[in-house]
Amino acid sequence: xxxxxxxxxxxxxxxxxxxxxxxxxxxxxxxxxxxxxxxxxxxxxxxxxxxxxxxxxxxxxxxxxxxxxxxxxxxxxxxxxxxxxxxxxxxxxxxxxxxxxxxxxxxxxxxxxxxxxxxxxxxxxxxxxxxxxxxxxxxxxxxxxxxxxxxxxxxxxxxxxxxxxxxxxxxx
Numbered sequence: 001x002x003x004x005x006x007x008x009x010x011x012x013x014x015x016x017x018x019x020x021x022x023x024x025x026x027x028x029x030x031x032x033x034x035x036x037x038x039x040x041x042x043x044x045x046x047x048x049x050x051x052x053x054x055x056x057x058x059x060x061x062x063x064x065x066x067x068x069x070x071x072x073x074x075x076x077x078x079x080x081x082x083x084x085x086x087x088x089x090x091x092x093x094x095x096x097x098x099x100x101x102x103x104x105x106x107x108x109x110x111x112x113x114x115x116x117x118x119x120x121x122x123x124x125x126x127x128x129x130x131x132x133x134x135x136x137x138x139x140x141x142x143x144x145x146x147x148x149x150x151x152x153x154x155x156x157x158x159x160x161x162x163x164x165x166x167x168x169x170x171x172x
Contacts, residue, residue, distance in 0.1 A: 001025070002152055002165035009131075014169065018128040020152050027126025031160065034151040037132050040144025040171075049083050049092050051107045057083060057100050067096035074100060086132075143171045 003019040016035065022028040038044055057063065057074050063083060064071050070090030077083055083098075092098070098107060123129050150165040 002150060002163060004148075004150065004165060004167040006148075006167055006169045008169075008171075014132045014146075016130045016132065016148065016167070017123075018130070018150060018152075018165075020126045020128070027124075029122075029125050030152045030154045031156055032153040033128045034153065035130055036149045038147050038149075039142050040146060041142070044088050049085065049098065051081050051083060051098065056102065058102055061100040061102065063098050063100045065090070065092045065096045065098050068093040145170050 001021040001023075003021070005017045005019075007015050009015055014037075016037075018033055018035070020028055020030055020033065036044055057077055059074050059076055061074055062071050063074050063085065068090055070088065070092045072085030072088040072092075075084045075086050145168055147168040148166065150167070152163045152165070154161045154163075
């Protein structure tokens with residue numbers, strides 16, 4: 001079972017807390033928790049892309065897909081082969097070159113993570129926390145009904161069990 005709680009912290013930040021329970025009703029640790037956030041127009045607003053090689057990407061710069069033209073602001077680089085993005089427009093293409101505005105900074109996407117957020121905010125066993133923030137230079141979140149999708153994955157091979165969930169919230 002999946003339980004999702006959302007709350008607004010200010011006009012540009014939403015906190016999503018995901019509780020993952022076993023069949024016995026006990027909080028449990030799955031293999032992964034994937035989350036997507038969509039604005040009222042259906043555009044995915046944040047996610048991760050996996051890249052082939054480490055490059056010196058800079059937070060708060062825009063990364064652009066060379067083939068797709070997709071863009072997103074870099075929020076962080078949690079490891080050598082992952083870029084966390086926000087305010088994504090378009091869809092990144094597997095195998096394309098991605099660059100930011102820093103001269104000489106580019107790499108190739110090795111795999112798309114479905115532009116998912118792999119929630120790394122483990123609070124304690126079975127409780128995951130994710131913040132969606134528009135950024136200091138952004139306007140308030142678009143008004144209307146926002147929605148999110150969650151997939152809790154247990155296992156690493158093709159027999160992995162995936163439990164889907166969803167949530168929505170309204171911005172006035």
